[in-house]
Amino acid sequence: VIRALVFDVFGTLVDWRTSVAVEVAATFGARGVVVDGLALADAWRAEYQPAMERIRSGGRGYVPLDDLHRENLERVLAAFGLSLQAPEVDGLARAWERLTPWPDVPEGLRAARGRALVAPCSNGSIGMMARLARHAGLSWDGILGADLARDYKPKPVVYLAACAALRLPPAEVMMVAAHNGDLAAARAAGLATGFIPRPLEHGPSQTSDLSPEADWDVVAEDLPRLARGIPGP
Amino acid sequence: VIRALVFDVFGTLVDWRTSVAVEVAATFGARGVVVDGLALADAWRAEYQPAMERIRSGGRGYVPLDDLHRENLERVLAAFGLSLQAPEVDGLARAWERLTPWPDVPEGLRAARGRALVAPCSNGSIGMMARLARHAGLSWDGILGADLARDYKPKPVVYLAACAALRLPPAEVMMVAAHNGDLAAARAAGLATGFIPRPLEHGPSQTSDLSPEADWDVVAEDLPRLARGIPGP
Numbered sequence: 170v171i172r173a174l175v176f177d178v179f180g181t182l183v184d185w186r187t188s189v190a191v192e193v194a195a196t197f198g199a200r201g202v203v204v205d206g207l208a209l210a211d212a213w214r215a216e217y218q219p220a221m222e223r224i225r226s227g228g229r230g231y232v233p234l235d236d237l238h239r240e241n242l243e244r245v246l247a248a249f250g251l252s253l254q255a256p257e258v259d260g261l262a263r264a265w266e267r268l269t270p271w272p273d274v275p276e277g278l279r280a281a282r283g284r285a286l287v288a289p290c291s292n293g294s295i296g297m298m299a300r301l302a303r304h305a306g307l308s309w310d311g312i313l314g315a316d317l318a319r320d321y322k323p324k325p326v327v328y329l330a331a332c333a334a335l336r337l338p339p340a341e342v343m344m345v346a347a348h349n350g351d352l353a354a355a356r357a358a359g360l361a362t363g364f365i366p367r368p369l370e371h372g373p374s375q376t377s378d379l380s381p382e383a384d385w386d387v388v389a390e391d392l393p394r395l396a397r398g399i400p401g402p
Numbered sequence: 403v404i405r406a407l408v409f410d411v412f413g414t415l416v417d418w419r420t421s422v423a424v425e426v427a428a429t430f431g432a433r434g435v436v437v438d439g440l441a442l443a444d445a446w447r448a449e450y451q452p453a454m455e456r457i458r459s460g461g462r463g464y465v466p467l468d469d470l471h472r473e474n475l476e477r478v479l480a481a482f483g484l485s486l487q488a489p490e491v492d493g494l495a496r497a498w499e500r501l502t503p504w505p506d507v508p509e510g511l512r513a514a515r516g517r518a519l520v521a522p523c524s525n526g527s528i529g530m531m532a533r534l535a536r537h538a539g540l541s542w543d544g545i546l547g548a549d550l551a552r553d554y555k556p557k558p559v560v561y562l563a564a565c566a567a568l569r570l571p572p573a574e575v576m577m578v579a580a581h582n583g584d585l586a587a588a589r590a591a592g593l594a595t596g597f598i599p600r601p602l603e604h605g606p607s608q609t610s611d612l613s614p615e616a617d618w619d620v621v622a623e624d625l626p627r628l629a630r631g632i633p634g635p
Binding site: 337 | 535544
């Protein structure tokens with residue numbers, strides 16, 4: 170029996186790419202500067218895994234994603250030959266607290282809450298997830314993920330710390346994600362797995378994670394269908 | 403400006419004593435045994451601080467409160483000359499997930515949510531708090547407290563870990579409690595403080611925490627009034 174659903178957030182529940190691009194374009198538009206927001210969003214996101222990898226590998230102590238986002242943004246702005254005042258960088262760095270959910274998510278999370286405890290198991294910090302949930306109209310039973318484990322997915326400790334905090338055996342917790350790699354790591358840690366595709370996460374030319382790459386426990390085309398596939402309490 | 407309210411739970415938001423007494427009486431009543439539920443609840447609660455103190459003092463590694471509650475229950479049952487089967491002990495030990503909120507709490511928390519982020523900062527575990535919130539109809543932005551800090555209030559790390567997880571300076575976070583000692587520790591860690599009295603927490607002959615013992619930042623007679631005393635966002 171599944172007693173909790175824990176969710177990847179960036180890409181699985183919210184459309185980070187379009188949301189960040191809009192914020193970038195607005196920030197520079199206000200100064201009369203035209204910037205390709207999608208290109209900057211992609212470049213910013215490309216810094217995400219390397220920044221976390223330094224921490225996962227032990228080369229740097231745990232630093233919340235908020236700080237990594239800001240550091241990465243400064244690097245990307247420099248690479249694009251762009252500059253902003255510090256308060257504008259601060260504001261733009263927090264664009265990740267103002268992302269738009271995919272259209273099926275509010276209904277899907279409500280359905281999921283009727284069947285199990287629900288919590289993000291994201292690499293975002295607790296504060297980032299709390300403010301994003303307020304912005305996006307999401308309701309959680311708690312916030313799990315990187316801050317609790319003080320390390321980053323896909324390291325097993327992140328999934329295991331989430332289960333331990335809920336006081337549930339991993340087999341009673343399902344990781345829900347649009348990313349096969351996240352689910353492979355969750356399965357290796359003993360969790361159940363649920364996949365929904367997000368074929369537009371990286372834009373119309375996306376080539377990764379278009380379909381399930383293993384026999385995940387539940388595969389559904391959207392979150393409400395996935396939630397209805399979970400046995401009720 | 404206050405951007406988050408973090409709450410003590412046992413005693414401040416929920417009436418643990420009456421709730422536990424009812425569960426005790428029901429558990430033994432089902433076996434035809436009459437037990438003074440209030441006396442057993444008080445004895446069980448009396449084991450709470452000593453069990454945490456071993457961990458706070460470093461004599462034992464962090465153990466979630468769920469496990470302490472179960473150990474303490476076994477000790478108290480033995481002291482009362484009572485015995486139960488292991489599954490009944492398991493069920494009764496989880497009475498702390500099924501406590502009744504004080505009558506003003508649902509409305510008060512809704513009002514608080516309109517003004518700030520809200521989260522428990524309790525010595526209960528994340529799982530315990532999540533299930534208690536479902537039972538009691540409470541809605542949180544996240545769950546902070548002992549599990550996050552892997553130590554117990556009133557140690558400063560618990561308050562500071564809560565602020566760090568929210569990415570807020572302590573001065574922008576208010577600890578709300580019915581216990582002067584909790585607020586004194588929170589203030590020493592730099593948090594703002596809000597007091598509401600719960601004169602029946604320990605029953606009609608309660609002598610402690612009947613009134614504020616310092617100039618807490620907000621003092622109100624109940625949670626809705628306290629929430630309305632917080633400047634809006």
